Amino acid sequence: MPLVKRGNSKFWYVQFQLNGRHFIKSTRTTDRKIAERIEAQLRADVYAEVVLGKKKPMTLEATLQRFLDSKTGTANHRNLVSRRKTILRILKGSMLASMLTSDDLEHYRTTRAKAGIAAQTIKHELNFIIGAMNAARKAGFEIPEIHAPTVKVSSGRTRYLTSAEEARLLAALDPTRVGNGLAPVELREPRKQQEMQDNYDLVVLLLDTGARYSEIADISWERIDLPNRMIKLWRSKVQNESVLFMTDRVFEVLSRRWANKTSEHVFTNKNGGPRGYRVIALRKAFDRAGLTDCSMHTLRHTHASRLVQLGMSVYEVRAILGHSDIRTTMRYAHLEQTSVSSRARDLINRLNSQAGEVI
Structure with a gap:
């Protein structure tokens, strides 16, 4: 049966098999008609992913958070938490990561530069975005392969005030x-x-x-x-x-x-x-x-x-x-x-x- 009740839960669950894989997920509803619509959509999504090879979408915010979570316990984790917060002040976190473009990253670079942020800091932030995108793409999510704009970091002596x-x-x-x-x-x-x-x-x-x-x-x-x-x-x-x-x-x-x-x-x-x-x-x-x-x-x-x-x-x-x-x-x-x-x-x-x- 595609819709079942499990244990003491009041919700309907979708349950089916495809290509030898077993799928089960709560519909979070007690209304059977709504549950049937959710079941149909879930079947379509799973078919697109498993049979047609369509990749799963993910928001930019979730992409960054997923990468951040993978760095938990590392010496740089606290810095990455701060970078994620800064990035989401400028780039819209609710946008799909698949919609992110090189122009968006260039906008990010110029916005931070106009705010007087050091080139090295901007470079670290852009590297964080690219690292998060690459990690999500390797995990099978729908992520474009884009490149960060060039950030020139001065190799000269440190600027200080007289x-x-x-x-x-x-x-x-x-x-x-x-x-x-x-x-x-x-x-x-x-x-x-x-x-x-x-x-x-x-x-x-x-x-x-x-x-x-x-x-x-x-x-x-x-x-x-x-x-x-x-x-x-x-x-x-x-x-x-x-x-x-x-x-x-x-x-x-x-x-x-x-x-x-x-x-x-x-x-x-x-x-x-x-x-x-x-x-x-x-x-x-x-x-x-x-x-x-x-x-x-x-x-x-x-x-x-x-x-x-x-x-x-x-x-x-x-x-x-x-x-x-x-x-x-x-x-x-x-x-x-x-x-x-x-x-x-x-x-x-x-x-x-x-x-x-x-x-």
């Missing part, structure tokens, strides 16, 4: 600035003024801590120890904690914000929750400052570069940045070599000077 460039950026973010269609400070909407202050304060903290954007943008007050001038920073990307000591200007910013806090988070969204990824105004500030080749990650590079230039070893900087792999920190090694070389020059000059005094 002191003059930092000054320009902070001037472009100054919450008391005028012009560009801004009303005078005393006439501004409180929410607008608060957003401008938030952007300025956030950049100061990123410059002076070297933290990743999300680590500061979403930080809660329970991780701020003002009496001891410490920040207990949880690094979700690498699953470790760093204790950072505040610079004078970080202490000033956090003290001011503590005195006026209205939430458990240092930076908030409109609903009082963590700020989240909101960088459009910051991207515009980079442009106003003439720093069109910079991104939010440039602030982290700036902090690390200055530490190396001031004499810290790359191993010490690794601890500050919370890198899990020293190879990531080695991008600053050329600056350490320059610092060592200048110290060597100073030592030789001092030795030569002492020798001259003896003569």
Whole structure:
């Protein structure tokens, strides 16, 4: 019989055989007429798949999730969770993966690039999409074979801000600035003024801590120890904690914000929750400052570069940045070599000077 009842279930089940394979599935209905229609559709789908070789469709969201599930327990799983969430903000998850085109991936690339996202990050995200699509296609789902657009990753030295460039950026973010269609400070909407202050304060903290954007943008007050001038920073990307000591200007910013806090988070969204990824105004500030080749990650590079230039070893900087792999920190090694070389020059000059005094 094609429709049967099983056990104590109140639903009708479809049950049949095709090409030696046994198929059984609940119709999730107690109405026999509806169950008969479901049975007919299921038979047609199975016939198309088994006999005609038609492949099963899958949504983009399900395709990404299936690939993510296959990576559970790996060191990179947490990063992939974040990438999936980012991808689905731009590409429609409910669309069939079979409808995804190279133009969609190019749209994704340009959207992320305009948001100031580093080329390496965009490349990782596109690789995640392609990896998910390839895995689903091998499993027999209806997935087209498409290729990700080329993303040029600079092989040059890491971009960081000079002191003059930092000054320009902070001037472009100054919450008391005028012009560009801004009303005078005393006439501004409180929410607008608060957003401008938030952007300025956030950049100061990123410059002076070297933290990743999300680590500061979403930080809660329970991780701020003002009496001891410490920040207990949880690094979700690498699953470790760093204790950072505040610079004078970080202490000033956090003290001011503590005195006026209205939430458990240092930076908030409109609903009082963590700020989240909101960088459009910051991207515009980079442009106003003439720093069109910079991104939010440039602030982290700036902090690390200055530490190396001031004499810290790359191993010490690794601890500050919370890198899990020293190879990531080695991008600053050329600056350490320059610092060592200048110290060597100073030592030789001092030795030569002492020798001259003896003569």
